[in-house]
Amino acid sequence: MRRRRTHDAIPGILLVLVAIVAGCGSSGNREGAIGTAGTSAVVVQKGDPVLPAASGYAGSRACADCHPNQSTGWGNSLHNAPLKTVAELGDRIFVNDANGNNANDFRDGLDLQTQPAFAAFGNNAPVLSFSGGKYFATIGGVTYEVQRTHGGNGYWK
Structure with a gap:
């Protein structure tokens, strides 16, 4: 009896699935x-x-x-809200002074390999840079443009 009920339910289940898929039009x-x-x-x-x-x-x-x-x-x-673009906030978006020299680490060209927290990454530690009004992070020889950050120096609030 149980097998018969399961068998009878299959067309109904298929109909519901087709209706759901068709609704994604x-x-x-x-x-x-x-x-x-x-x-x-x-x-x-x-x-x-x-x-x-x-x-x-x-x-x-x-x-x-x-x-x-x-x-x-x-x-x-x-x-x-916390996703902020560099175009929107410029330098204010970055909260970074890893080496404690009171300069924006991107504009300072900081090689994070020199920082204890990143030393284990060796040549793959990020190198930050600023050129042509844009911010970059180079990791393992590949350079990425930084277009947005998460948090943005508290400007998300």
Whole structure:
């Protein structure tokens, strides 16, 4: 008897799964919001969660169009607030003076290999730099531009 009930339930389970998958289509109003994320007054900062489309990923904008409540909720949360861009705050965004010389470590060109906490990394310890109005961290021969920080010297509050 138990096997028969399980067997009878399979079509119903499949129908529910198909309905769920079909609901992930192009409707921009499934969460009950009126309008789309494009009409929201919430400003999501450059960077997360606005990520461009890539292979196998539709991009944050595509998600926001179908999930405006979640996008707006994230944009109003402290998860979004602490992400600060260098363009927004400039030097004020950095809280760093690892070597105690009262200079911004990026503008100072600090090689963190000289600091005890990073000595174990040897040549892979970050080297900070500033050039052409931009901030960089070089790690193991690869240079990365620093475009945003998390926290930003308390400006998230």
